[in-house]
Amino acid sequence: SYELTQPPSVSVSPGQTASITCSGDKLGDRYACWYQQKPGQSPILLIYQDTKRPSEIPERFSGSSSGKTATLTISGTQAMDEADYYCQAWDTSTVLFGGGTKLTVL
Amino acid sequence: QVQLVESGGGLVKPGGSLTLSCAASGFSFSDYYMGWFRQAPGKGLEWISYISSRSTIIYYADSVKGRITISRDNAYNSLYLQMHSLRAEDTAVYYCARLSDGYGRFDPWGQGTLVTVSS
Numbered sequence: 736s737y738e739l740t741q742p743p744s745v746s747v748s749p750g751q752t753a754s755i756t757c758s759g760d761k762l763g764d765r766y767a768c769w770y771q772q773k774p775g776q777s778p779i780l781l782i783y784q785d786t787k788r789p790s791e792i793p794e795r796f797s798g799s800s801s802g803k804t805a806t807l808t809i810s811g812t813q814a815m816d817e818a819d820y821y822c823q824a825w826d827t828s829t830v831l832f833g834g835g836t837k838l839t840v841l
Numbered sequence: 842q843v844q845l846v847e848s849g850g851g852l853v854k855p856g857g858s859l860t861l862s863c864a865a866s867g868f869s870f871s872d873y874y875m876g877w878f879r880q881a882p883g884k885g886l887e888w889i890s891y892i893s894s895r896s897t898i899i900y901y902a903d904s905v906k907g908r909i910t911i912s913r914d915n916a917y918n919s920l921y922l923q924m925h926s927l928r929a930e931d932t933a934v935y936y937c938a939r940l941s942d943g944y945g946r947f948d949p950w951g952q953g954t955l956v957t958v959s960s
Contacts, residue, residue, distance in 0.1 A: 768946045770886070777936055777953055778886065783946035821886050825945045828900050830876065830888035 736826050737761050739833035746839045753809040755836045757822030760803060767805035768823045769798055771816075772835075778821065782807060814840050843867040843949055845937050850954030857927050857958070863920035863937030863951055871915035874898075874940035876947055877922045879933035879956075887933075890922065891940060905931075927958045 737760040747753035757767060766785050770778040782788055782798035785805060795810045805824075809816055817840045822833040849861040863875070876891035890901045890911040899911055910923040920937050934955050938947035 766944050772886075777950040778938075778947075779950070780941075780946055780948035783941075783948075784944045789948070819885075823886075823945075823947070829902065830891070830945075830947075832886045832888065835885040 736829070737831070739822055739824060739831050741820075741822060741833035741836045743834070744837045744839065746841060747809070747812045749814060749840055750811055753812050753816070753838055755807045755809075755820050755822075755838065757805045757807075757824075757833045758803055759824060759831070759833075761826065762800065762803045762805055762824060765824045765826075767798070767800060769796075769805075769807045770821045770823065771818045772821065773818045781820075809838075812838075812840055816840060843939070845939065845949060845951035847935060847937055847951045847954040850935065850956045852957045852959060853927055854960050855928060855958055858923070858925045859927065859956060861922040861924070861935055861937075861954055861956070863922075865918045865920065865939070868939070870913075870918040871895075875913060875920045876938050876940055877911060877920075878936045878938060878947075878950075879931075880936070880953075881930070881933040884933075892920070924956070927956075929958050932956060932958045 739759040769782040772778045785800040786798045797808045799806045820836045844866045846864045889905050892911045908926050912921045934953040936953045938950040941948045
């Protein structure tokens with residue numbers, strides 16, 4: 736098994752770009768997904784297959800992957816983007832989550 | 842629209858049992874793998890189990906193996922999670938989610954149901 740590591744917190748000013756990383760030994764061989772979770776709400780899928788975005792997700796959310804690190808990028812961050820973000824990947828037949836990153840927009 | 846609704850949470854004493862349900866609508870339930878997840882208060886997301894569309898493939902996380910049983914009834918578009926020998930550390934919001942494709946994405950998620958294990 737391997738672990739997914741995210742920074743506990745990231746801060747960004749409104750209108751700027753926020754980047755949240757997710758690192759793991761097997762990420763180069765696995766696709767990553769990203770979820771957004773606001774307080775008291777269930778998770779929402781933002782990105783899948785490293786870079787794909789569901790049609791209902793705003794274009795300012797994008798994903799990328801290089802080596803053993805997947806990255807979620809939020810361009811033109813808005814106050815409404817303040818939330819917890821989780822990466823997720825698979826290890827053979829089990830599901831892994833990163834510890835989550837709290838994004839603060841200030 | 843695609844919807845998942847969990848139910849069955851509540852207060853249970855340590856050592857007790859509880860069965861959670863997840864009612865699916867808006868899609869062909871019998872075509873999809875389904876999963877259960879949980880989130881302890883103030884903590885991150887944790888996967889606990891998933892089941893294939895025909896119940897032939899089941900996996901559990903090590904943290905709950907032997908104490909939980911996942912099942913489904915495709916005739917009733919429902920997913921279940923039987924939990925036994927509950928401990929205080931099982932206190933969490935429990936979510937069900939659909940495994941949407943072969944690339945491993947879970948979407949959508951239900952609204953969750955709170956399980957509190959306390960004497």
